[in-house]
Amino acid sequence: MLISIGHVTRYTYGLPAACSVHTLRLTPPSFEGQRVLSWRVEMPEIAGAVQYRDAFGNVSHLVSIPRSYDEISIIARGVVETKDKSGLVRGLMEAAPVRIFLRETPKTAPDSNIRALVADVAQADPIDRMHDLMRLVGERVEYAVGTTTASTSAAEALRTGRGVCQDHAHVFISAARLMGFPARYVSGYFLTGDILGSEAQHAWAEVYINGLGWLGFDPANQICPTESYIRLGCGLDSLSAAPITGNRTGGGNENLDVFVEVQQQSSAQQQ
């Protein structure tokens, strides 16, 4: 499937930001299920960006803006061809040994509720166990926008029983690691069809199954990623996989607008 993506992040400030640095993990990789046909990241000073691969293999840009401004837009856009691989992620340039993804982080630290969730997972086969875990996470964390924030942890989301895709992924990852499966957080885009809005910016999880490799699970949609998924980057949790992080001096009264457009293209539209 050919998918075009436009992702605009706009910050405006009541009081000007004096200078800033930004880390962008906004460049999707090519692998068996995904081929990047064209991609551009635009923002002021991007020409002088330092490009590198981070610890988890993500192509990253470090951009510094050494002057004051009161508005800034970060734009990522391009065309990606996807194939349905039933969630299997192969042919990716892997940077870190798989076992690194067993590491607990503050966002994925398990508590008694997550332990109880793990105890409820039936099934014996590893893949069946992960499907059962995905079902349980979907049942116990109701999709509800605005009930959690970017800093909500897996344990908090499960305790309140509400959250968004980031929270579903964290709970799933925390439980999978507890069960001994290396698991990682994946950021990306999702072709929602009729539904519009920032939900097109998405997050899910990948689990390493011995003998098979990395397999994606999207507890928010209760499926393994299909050709409607565009994979951007991964990390131990939402922090280390964050598409955009930054640090600035000044810049009071920040206002953030995110606009994501993910559309299927017919091959004739391809340039």
Added chain:
Amino acid sequence: MYGSGEGVRPPYHAVAEWLGTQALGDLRQKLADAETMFRRTGITFAVYGSEDTSERLIPFDIIPRIISAAEWRKLAAGIEQRVRALNAFMFDIYHRQEIIRAGKVPEELIVSNSAFVPEMMGVSVPLGIYSHIIGIDIVRTGESDFFVLEDNTRTPSGVSYMLENRETMMHMFPDLFARNRVAPVENYPENLLKTLESVAPTGLKGEPTIALLTPGQFNSAYYEHSFLADQMGVELVEGRDLAVIDGYLQMKTTQGPRRIDVLYRRIDDDFLDPLVFRSDSVLGVPGLFDLYRAGRVTIVNAPGGGIADDKAIYSYIPEIIKFYTGRAPILQNVPTYNCRKADDLKYVLEHLPELVVKEVHGSGGYGMLVGPTASSSEIEAFRAKLTANPSNYIAQPTLALSTSPTMVEAGVAPRHLDLRPFVLVGDEVRMTAGGLTRVAMRAGSLVVNSSQGGGTKDTWVLQD
């Protein structure tokens, strides 16, 4: 000073003879003079967690600690083997992790360890070196029995005391140096500079620019930071003096930005870069870690070096040395009980009054139990902590540390001591003969940390 037999051990002959001719009153006067000198130079040390937060002098003892040339040769060979193995271990841990695959170190001890920094995975560090400045704490329990107590691979401090102690001694007792051939230590700053220059980013043209990053004047080791920067002739900077500009780390100066190639940082990993580590840190530089990863700047020591001096890893060091060097360790470890292991925990709980128990991530002598000198209520309080969180502790037998004559209230008396040689690892391993001798000033005490009232001595390595 004394061996197992009757007499004074040979390395101490000259000093013992000299000591015999000195009147106690004269020695006291010299000690007072030395303190005046230190106060004038401004060598002080801030103690954390004490009621009196004012800076104070670390007690200095005027009687040197002496090591023979032959003893030092053996120590130096063991230290060099150890620092090479520790660096090979860090490279492996942050790349393919062969040592885990080989089953020599348990997986969870690395990936679940808070001292392991996953962001360091795959960074190509110049010359493959992570810990360029290492302080190895060594104790002696017999004439030829040296043990490594701790490897300090993060940001070891104390080297300025080694240098100042020597300068003070030479000033006060020139005749003693005339009668003994003592290996020099004053080349340390020059060797440190050579080491820092040798690990400049790959492909850099021209002379690298070096800066020393300090948390600022309220840090306990600020004196040392300014002293070393001054001795090396490099800039002393704080995080606010630095920024990422045009894709490089730059120092803001009145003449405009100036690029920094090697950053000798004396702030902890957590504070280096708010984008990657603690987001509330104002001591570091936003974007610094990304630049490091991209090979635009070298951070000395590398972040994540704590994995090599972690106390839970310590008991695996002999295995680590064998794995990377193919040889048996020259210097031995102190036998260590890992309380995370059920058998070890059982033994430790049954033998608390005989053991020294330490927190896995502790340092500076805080949060430890010295069984033989602890009261029974202290032991019981520690037992509760240990039972609640066993994997947070290791235990070691109480060692009969060597002593050296030391000036105390009552006169000259034996006090326990250890030794921290400072080793530099760059294009070659550079070592200053001797190191910092720390001495427990209280009779019978085994705790030499300056934060716990320990003092220092000049350390003499005699030349053949």
